Amino acid sequence: MTKQALCAAAQAMLERSYAPYSHFPVGAALECADGSVFTGCNIENAAFSPSICAERTAVAKAVSEGHRDFVRIAIAGSTEQFCPPCGMCRQVLAEFAGDRLEVLLVNRRGQIRETTLGELLPLRFGSGNLE
Numbered sequence: 072m073t074k075q076a077l078c079a080a081a082q083a084m085l086e087r088s089y090a091p092y093s094h095f096p097v098g099a100a101l102e103c104a105d106g107s108v109f110t111g112c113n114i115e116n117a118a119f120s121p122s123i124c125a126e127r128t129a130v131a132k133a134v135s136e137g138h139r140d141f142v143r144i145a146i147a148g149s150t151e152q153f154c155p156p157c158g159m160c161r162q163v164l165a166e167f168a169g170d171r172l173e174v175l176l177v178n179r180r181g182q183i184r185e186t187t188l189g190e191l192l193p194l195r196f197g198s199g200n201l202e
């Protein structure tokens with residue numbers, strides 16, 4: 072899938088977002104090595120803590136369907152600013168992806184900023200630290 076198509080898939084998820092408290096819709100599209108794509112949106116909760124981000128929704132869908140080989144994720148915000156993944160989502164992505172995971176941030180205007188998980192989460196804690 073092209074970068075533009077993956078970003079479009081993430082943007083399409085903005086309308087599925089359930090964000091009645093923050094009014095901050097986020098969409099995500101996670102691409103796996105075999106080309107399969109899993110999408111997600113943020114899903115908030117009146118108790119706040121049970122809310123889940125768009126990225127982790129997509130990761131949960133992928134892993135629960137037997138896919139762990141992530142190569143790229145697009146994250147769509149609905150504002151002028153890019154929506155970088157929160158710390159918890161970075162850590163969850165790092166469980167299944169290496170530093171080279173491509174992270175595409177797309178803003179309301181469709182502009183794309185490219186980064187990597189290695190840039191977003193240097194000196195990560197991982198399974199190798201559990202000696």
Ligand code: THU
Pocket residue numbers: 090093095096097112113114115122123124125126154155156157160
């Ligand atoms: N949010 C995401 O879905 N992904 C992020 O990486 C940043 C934040 C959501 C969580 C919450 O529903 C709303 O955006 C405001 O924080």
